[in-house]
Amino acid sequence: MSDTISSTHILDELEWRGLVQQVAGPDLREHLSRSRVVYAGFDPTADSLHVGSFIPLMTLRRFQQTGHRPIALVGGATGMIGDPSGKSEERNLLAEDVLHANVEGIQRQLRRFLDFSGPHAAVVVNNYDWMKEFSYLQFLRDIGKHAPLGMMLAKESVRARLESEAGLSYTEFSYMLLQGYDFVHLARTYGCTVQLGGTDQWGNITVGIDLARRLDGVQLYGLTGPLLTRADGVKMGKTERGAVWLDPEKTSPYAFYQYWINVADEDVGHCLRYLTELDAATIAELDAARAEAPHLRQSQKRLAEELTRIVHGEAGLAVARHATEIFFGAEIENLDDRSLSDIFADVPSRELPRTRLEEGLSLIDALVESGLASSKGEARRTIQQGGAYVNNIRRTELGTVLTPADLASESMMVLRKGKKRYALLRFPTS
RNA sequence: GGGGGGUUUCCCGAGCGGUCAAAGGGGUCAGACUGUAAAUCUGAUGGCUCAGCCUUCGCAGGUUCGAAUCCUGCACCCCCCA
Numbered sequence: 415m416s417d418t419i420s421s422t423h424i425l426d427e428l429e430w431r432g433l434v435q436q437v438a439g440p441d442l443r444e445h446l447s448r449s450r451v452v453y454a455g456f457d458p459t460a461d462s463l464h465v466g467s468f469i470p471l472m473t474l475r476r477f478q479q480t481g482h483r484p485i486a487l488v489g490g491a492t493g494m495i496g497d498p499s500g501k502s503e504e505r506n507l508l509a510e511d512v513l514h515a516n517v518e519g520i521q522r523q524l525r526r527f528l529d530f531s532g533p534h535a536a537v538v539v540n541n542y543d544w545m546k547e548f549s550y551l552q553f554l555r556d557i558g559k560h561a562p563l564g565m566m567l568a569k570e571s572v573r574a575r576l577e578s579e580a581g582l583s584y585t586e587f588s589y590m591l592l593q594g595y596d597f598v599h600l601a602r603t604y605g606c607t608v609q610l611g612g613t614d615q616w617g618n619i620t621v622g623i624d625l626a627r628r629l630d631g632v633q634l635y636g637l638t639g640p641l642l643t644r645a646d647g648v649k650m651g652k653t654e655r656g657a658v659w660l661d662p663e664k665t666s667p668y669a670f671y672q673y674w675i676n677v678a679d680e681d682v683g684h685c686l687r688y689l690t691e692l693d694a695a696t697i698a699e700l701d702a703a704r705a706e707a708p709h710l711r712q713s714q715k716r717l718a719e720e721l722t723r724i725v726h727g728e729a730g731l732a733v734a735r736h737a738t739e740i741f742f743g744a745e746i747e748n749l750d751d752r753s754l755s756d757i758f759a760d761v762p763s764r765e766l767p768r769t770r771l772e773e774g775l776s777l778i779d780a781l782v783e784s785g786l787a788s789s790k791g792e793a794r795r796t797i798q799q800g801g802a803y804v805n806n807i808r809r810t811e812l813g814t815v816l817t818p819a820d821l822a823s824e825s826m827m828v829l830r831k832g833k834k835r836y837a838l839l840r841f842p843t844s
Numbered sequence: 845g846g847g848g849g850g851u852u853u854c855c856c857g858a859g860c861g862g863u864c865a866a867a868g869g870g871g872u873c874a875g876a877c878u879g880u881a882a883a884u885c886u887g888a889u890g891g892c893u894c895a896g897c898c899u900u901c902g903c904a905g906g907u908u909c910g911a912a913u914c915c916u917g918c919a920c921c922c923c924c925c926a
Contacts, residue, residue, distance in 0.1 A: 676880065709879040742880065792873075795888060801874040832874055 465651025
């Protein structure tokens with residue numbers, strides 16, 4: 415194993431960021447003073463990772479950057495069971511084909527965050543690859559025999575569920591043993607000695623450590639980090655429209671960028687530490703700037719910028735920024751259909767025959783057709799009150815008639831009502 | 845079974861023969877302010893071919909020049925007595 419290790423000790427790095435919650439093993443600091451193999455698991459509950467997986471993902475990255483080798487495990491097998499940790503109810507099982515597609519999608523994404531070359535090249539594994547070899551009997555004889563029931567029953571995650579009305583099925587109960595065995599397998603195969611996870615993973619991690627000691631007589635280590643929550647305790651990464659995904663198809667770079675721009679002042683400090691790769695001095699400066707001039711929102715802007723760059727690249731960041739300018743009032747002109755659709759990906763759109771525009775479409779009708787106004791009366795009111803915009807230009811003339819000259823691109827027009835409500839009208843040529 | 849009260853525009857709630865598309869509040873929508881926050885302030889808030897017209901006040905009839913308002917019946921809700 416390579417000993418090229420960064421002068422920065424990973425634990426120091428994680429500690430100042432507040433990413434160390436609990437540590438398992440005799441002397442993790444000493445253990446990590448040499449290059450090690452570390453792993454974190456990701457649940458294939460969807461075909462993309464979301465913000466909830468962001469902390470472990472970035473933590474793996476930090477390990478790699480300080481000279482350790484990261485393994486990202488996708489739970490193709492464990493995903494068939496469902497992790498009961500922190501869940502109040504029995505989970506529904508995913509169909510196998512869905513699960514398979516999810517594993518593929520997540521593997522593809524993981525590759526964007528980790529470096530697969532060099533002395534500490536990352537590895538992506540799927541636990542289905544080794545779990546599928548096991549027969550039930552074999553698993554019971556080889557693994558189950560070494561898992562004391564008392565210890566497993568004592569786990570907080572199990573106790574909570576046993577006492578609840580929902581109860582806990584044998585299947586979900588077995589989950590921790592499967593994950594525990596993953597750790598054993600990775601230790602045997604890759605020399606992996608450290609497992610990372612959120613605080614909710616503590617129980618599963620310790621099962622693995624215990625199992626490895628009993629089966630192979632080796633000492634493994636565990637490290638849990640915080641969950642990404644807001645000051646009021648609500649999990650971050652959820653919006654009215656659903657989860658914030660890392661996949662640009664599911665959450666556009668613009669929407670992603672906006673999510674971070676809108677993080678509350680009291681949460682942004684944590685986010686900067688947990689999720690970005692900015693150094694301590696830079697973050698301290700941002701903290702100071704935020705205390706002094708909160709209205710400038712420098713922290714949020716920097717956060718959004720850093721994260722969008724990591725997740726969507728420079729190009730994605732550029733799109734997000736351009737979209738932001740436009741969304742906040744910049745006049746829309748000289749754009750093509752393609753970039754307009756990108757920018758307004760999340761905005762409702764409506765297609766109308768081109769002839770409507772060629773004949774002259776009244777602004778009142780356009781507002782109603784686009785769904786921005788529910789009646790002509792409302793449309794009229796909006797125009798009179800100065801709340802109607804075409805391509806971000808305010809139009810106050812009640813009798814305004816739109817023609818092909820008002821198109822923002824080849825075939826699209828951007829209507830806006832008030833500050834933020836947009837709608838796209840498309841007038842295809844054919 | 846008997847007696848009383850109620851049903852109003854998205855919600856709550858005033859109106860009790862014309863001046864009622866119907867007070868007030870909430871919500872919503874604009875505008876101003878602002879940090880893409882919160883609060884605040886201003887305006888709007890049935891529909892339309894919009895200085896006019898049409899449709900709304902539980903439902904169906906009736907009285908009247910004129911009804912959300914009066915009468916009759918029906919439906920539903922609440923309270924009191926049995």
